[in-house]
Amino acid sequence: MLVTGAAGNGGQAVCRALAQKGHRLRMADVAPPPPDVLALGEFVRCDTRTADDARRAVEGAQAVVHLAAWHCAHQPPVSDATIFAVNVDGTFNVLEACRAAGVRSLVFASSMAYGWGSVYSVTKVIGEELCRSFHETTGASVTLLRYHAFVPDFYLEYGARLLRNGVDRRDVATATLAALEAVAQRRVKLFRTIVHTQHGMPAEVVGNFRELGPDWCEQQVPGARQLLEKYRIELPQKVEQHDLSEAQRVLGWTPAIGFLEFLRDLQRRDARGEDVTQLHVPGGLLDWSTDGENEGENKGAKVL
Numbered sequence: 286m287l288v289t290g291a292a293g294n295g296g297q298a299v300c301r302a303l304a305q306k307g308h309r310l311r312m313a314d315v316a317p318p319p320p321d322v323l324a325l326g327e328f329v330r331c332d333t334r335t336a337d338d339a340r341r342a343v344e345g346a347q348a349v350v351h352l353a354a355w356h357c358a359h360q361p362p363v364s365d366a367t368i369f370a371v372n373v374d375g376t377f378n379v380l381e382a383c384r385a386a387g388v389r390s391l392v393f394a395s396s397m398a399y400g401w402g403s404v405y406s407v408t409k410v411i412g413e414e415l416c417r418s419f420h421e422t423t424g425a426s427v428t429l430l431r432y433h434a435f436v437p438d439f440y441l442e443y444g445a446r447l448l449r450n451g452v453d454r455r456d457v458a459t460a461t462l463a464a465l466e467a468v469a470q471r472r473v474k475l476f477r478t479i480v481h482t483q484h485g486m487p488a489e490v491v492g493n494f495r496e497l498g499p500d501w502c503e504q505q506v507p508g509a510r511q512l513l514e515k516y517r518i519e520l521p522q523k524v525e526q527h528d529l530s531e532a533q534r535v536l537g538w539t540p541a542i543g544f545l546e547f548l549r550d551l552q553r554r555d556a557r558g559e560d561v562t563q564l565h566v567p568g569g570l571l572d573w574s575t576d577g578e579n580e581g582e583n584k585g586a587k588v589l
């Protein structure tokens with residue numbers, strides 16, 4: 286199967302998750318991924334803005350995960366014109382290549398930014414519509430995933446973001462894998478879902494987190510209150526939560542990493558005397574290259 290944008294932050298995590306499940310991988314991007322990801326399959330250099338490149342990348346693939354895009358939070362920033370060209374023309378070319386190659390299974394990276402507030406947001410509206418048209422005209426099985434934010438950030442910012450619009454990169458990867466399996470097995474026709482985190486909080490805590498959150502966290506993770514104060518983690522008045530039950534029912538996917546997992550991880554680092562204030566993480570707690578070894582211990586967020 287083909288993953289476009291395989292060298293990106295999400296693409297690397299998705300490729301690792303697919304390879305761990307034994308999927309044969311073709312990775313397409315303008316530049317190769319790092320060596321450990323490159324070793325997981327075949328790499329095709331491809332600029333999706335060029336129809337021939339897209340055709341070469343898609344040829345022979347049974348299923349496609351289309352992640353290649355620029356987003357407005359990208360560092361260094363990318364112009365709106367480039368965002369539009371890559372996200373719209375690039376998606377059009379990939380879908381036309383899928384049509385020509387008879388691809389019957391597609392996962393598309395949409396975003397919670399979907400809307401009309403920026404050029405990037407609009408490219409996701411157009412991208413979803415192009416995918417919908419691809420489904421309507423070919424009968425292909427298609428899943429559109431509206432990811433929340435998983436851009437690389439400082440560790441403490443990443444943790445606070447989980448209470449807002451953030452999701453762990455590992456959950457992005459597991460959701461994408463679940464979506465791919467659903468389209469490959471043709472269990473869905475056209476399905477769209479949100480990819481966000483979940484904390485298992487009672488509704489009153491969700492609605493009044495600033496007041497009730499610290500006590501609730503303390504009950505779940507003894508010592509949490511002191512950590513929240515020590516690291517000055519800014520608490521939202523209300524926690525952003527979505528109903529993810531449809532994703533659970535249709536894809537069999539639920540997110541694994543919420544604010545409590547972050548607090549447990551922070552507690553371990555704090556106990557080790559680690560300076561987490563300068564720690565940078567790739568939008569997730571785990572370093573996938575050591576994932577598995579660290580399962581349940583969760584000590585490997587990578588310093589970028």
Ligand SMILES: NC(=O)c1ccc[n+]([C@@H]2O[C@H](COP(=O)([O-])OP(=O)(O)OC[C@H]3O[C@@H](n4cnc5c(N)ncnc54)[C@H](O)[C@@H]3O)[C@@H](O)[C@H]2O)c1
Nearest residue numbers: 290292293294295315332333353354394396432434435436
């Ligand atoms: N990161 C987030 O917070 C977030 C949130 C919602 C949706 N998304 C979506 O998820 C997907 C992956 O995001 P990410 O954070 O991994 O992005 P990223 O910027 O880390 O990676 C994007 C990849 O696309 C590649 N690319 C760019 N132009 C290309 C072209 N013309 N042809 C081929 N490859 C090209 C880049 O080289 C890069 O490797 C994107 O579609 C993005 O819009 C991301």
